[in-house]
Amino acid sequence: MPKPIKHKSDISLSAEKGDPQSQYNLGLMYEHGKGVPQDYTEARKYYRLASEQGNALAQLNLGVIYDKGQGVTQNQKEAVRLYRLSAEQGNELAQLNLGLKNEKGQGVPKNYEEAVKFYLLAAEKGVALAQYILGWMYGKGQGIPRDYVLAHMWFYLSELNGIEDGEENRKLIEKRMTQSQIKKAQSMVRNWKPNKK
Template sequence: MNRMMNVNRFHFLCLVAAIFSTYSYAEFDDGLAAYKRQDYQTALQEWRPLANQGDASAQNYLGLMYRDGLGVTQNDGEALIWFRKSANQGNAYGQNKLGLMHHNGRGVIKNNVEALKWFRKAAAQGYAPAQFSIGYMYEGGRGVAQSDKQAFAWYRKAADQGDAAAQYCLGRMYAEGRVVMRNDAEAENWYRKAADQGHSGAQSSLKEMGESKALTNLRETAEQGDPAAQYALGQAYYWGKGVPRNIAETKKWYRKAAEQGNVQAQKKLGFIYGTVSPQDHFEEEKWWRKAAEQGDSEAQFYLGTMYRYENTGVVANYSEAMRWFRKAAEQGHPEAQLQIQQLQNRIK
């Protein structure tokens, strides 16, 4: 009889526990729904009782709300208390957040050794952000001896689970040839995975890789003698796009293109020799003339300007100036007609 009563009592207690557990899950989910719609007061009302009853997930979220000042006055000390309660119950989210608090010195004196301890506890449960954090600690020698090998291993664990920050760092290590042989294809692969999740660093790295590839292809084409590529490479050096700005290299590639009759390169050489120190007005006039003789109205106008004014490196010659202004005006150059009128008035 007593045995039957004990069995019934056990079943009753199990039923009660199940009922209360169901209520707890429902309350937690209600709090989560409120949190996601930024109704922080409702989330707080749902989670605080659960947290006080020892619910580790609710404790973690309460820590988040205090850390970020969501629905409550921001308080790192209070956040630390709730993260610790959650972490001490084995909650990986709470363990990782507690590690971050120690790493950043929020609510507690900065302590990377303690931070790493909590990151390891969370990582042991397979939590990817904690695995990334361990990689970050190893890469920078924070709270542990610096080790690119360990950093790579932990980044890989997190990256394989889809952690964008880890995917970016793994791509960077492939790009820099750290631990592994440099592999641009692998670097691009991991950058792209991170970029697809909106990681701005990965997006920038992909853009730089694209520019680098384009520049390599452009240089190869330029070295094969293509004038358009030579001009474009000169532009890259002039503006510092993908390469350090270098006027000597700019002139070199513009000249190669200009000598093959590229009008744009001829004009750019004329401009550079006339404005960039050291100036060379002989070269300036030479290249503006070559472009002008090919019928370029801008070059015709600038050549006319050189002959129109004193101290431009050539002897002033109104007749020569008028000739080039007229050629430019015939093609609709807006300032050339004004120069013609001014010259005609001056000659009178």
């Protein structure tokens, strides 16, 4: 878990000594202009230092900077590379971003099967958007065999986690399901627990 951001001089000293958590925190400060002027170049510098030492959050945030082209030329391939490093360490937002990149073919060839793989990793950790997208993918049979029970379950979980459209889509899927399928999906939701690994 990230340590709370302290005073810039304390963090700068630790960051210059090579502490990856301090480098990450300093990157955050520069990215968001907290206690220092906003500066994406400095944010990128400190995220890169922390990223090279394996800090998953720095890898994610540096990936976002390249993904959006914040203070740097937009580079989808570099964003994907960084997301992959972070995702391999279990970062659920990097996993979600890799799902999106594979689904849309940004920085990698379009690959629905790979997208599903990464969405599942994020959804199983409770990421509502990944759950919602999986509802769609199971409902359409995109990258995975069509399964209305699983589509219903993922839409329902996304709804419970704050995605308003989850309810509407769950109700649309119900029109294609038998009562026993609906009950099975509801039971799966009741028994579902996020994977915190």
